[in-house]
Amino acid sequence: MSCNLTCQETHANECQNQTNPVFVAVYSVVCTTGITFNFMALVVFFCCTKSRSHTIVYMINLAIADLLLVCTLPLRIYYHSGYEGLSQKSCEVAGVILLANMYGSILLLTCVSLDRCVAVCFPMSSRVREGRKKAPLVCLGIWMLTIGASLQSYLANTNTQKINQTQCFHSIPKYAFKLTTLTSSLTIGFGIPLIIMLLCSWGLVRAVSKSAAAQMPGLIDSCRIQRMVSINLAIFLCCFLPYHVMLVVIYFHNNKRIPCSVLSAYYYTLMATCLNAILDPLAYYFTTETFRKNVEIDTVRRMLPMINVSSDGNTRSRAPVSTVML
Structure with missing residues (x-):
């Protein structure tokens, strides 16, 4: 296995050039915009x-995870711009953060969907309310799980295999x-969260569509909730x-040479x-009323400094009930 892996890594260097303007452009946009x-x-x-x-707690942790990720992207930009000098350790640290962010984002997005679903489907359940209060502990568990699993995935072979300093x-x-390990990643890290998101999305749309409040104009914006579900699933x-x-x-190329097209697709x-x-x-x-209103109000105030505060208050009072209540 180790010999096969070493050969595969050597082949990976042969397939890919270090300099890649597409990677530089995309990582630069993601870094600055992110x-x-x-x-x-x-x-x-x-x-x-x-x-x-409780949903906001998950979103805050998701934003922190995304910030940690984008802070490592300058290393990738530097590398794919053709510059030398990055140590393998720095590349591995950036890789660990990317992997932790990916699975952390998956689990946090799943928690957001689940939290919204149970809040709508079981609004009067005391058990649900008590469970939702554990959002900070859930986030702590997600951080510990993703960081620990990512470190193990990247560093498991450091004691048994010589590091190729040209890989990065x-x-x-x-x-x-x-x-x-692959089975765990596909099931716990992706498959189960995907199933939960699909079930929660279906349950949320079904609950809103059958709600009596959804039939009353101005009380519940069902279109926005459906848009929220679509955006989360699309991401x-x-x-x-x-x-x-x-x-x-x-994995299915384990015992044979991986085609360069497959490696390129992976990267x-x-x-x-x-x-x-x-x-x-x-x-x-697009899915959180509080976030949308604050961003829009600040923008309008900068553009129209003479805007009347009372009119802003009236606008707030006419706003339909939306996902902020979730």
Whole structure:
């Protein structure tokens, strides 16, 4: 296995050039936009939100995870720009953060969907209310799980295999060659969260559509809730599904030479997972009433400094009940 993996890593270097303008462009956009959007999201959540719901707790942790990820992207930009000098350790640390962010984002997005679903489907349940109060503990558990699993996946072979100093960001995921680890990633890290999100999305749309309040204009904006469900599922599938498909493809090339086209596809799907760092804040804007209103009000105040505060209050009073209540 170790000999086969070494040969595969050597082949990976032969397939890919270090300099890649597409990676440089995409990582640069994600880095600059991700820092701006996620920092703005944290400011809104901490400074402009009076009552912090349980869903907001998950979103805050998601924004922090995305900020940690985008802070490592300058290393990837530097590497793919053709510059030398990055140590393998720095590449591995950046890889650990990317992997932890990916599975952390998956679990946090799942928690957001589950929290909204149970809040709508079981609004009077005392057990549900008590369970939702454990959101900070759930987030702590997610951080411990994702960081621990990511460290194990990246560093498990350091004592048994000599590190190829020329790999850096062109390395192959070692756990893709281990059936037990790959199975855990595909089930616990992706499959089960996907099933939960699908069930929660279906349950949420069904509950809202059958609610008597949804039939009363101005009380519940069912279109916005359906849009929220669609956006969350789109982010989840577009960012994370291609990567996990490529892990399965790589596993089936375990005992033979991986085609260069497969390796290229893997690196591009890995890059696609980073897009969630800028898509998550957009989801906050389009699906969270509090976030949307604060961003819009601040923008309007800068553009129209003479705006009447009372008119803003009237606008708030006419707003339909939306996902902020979840």
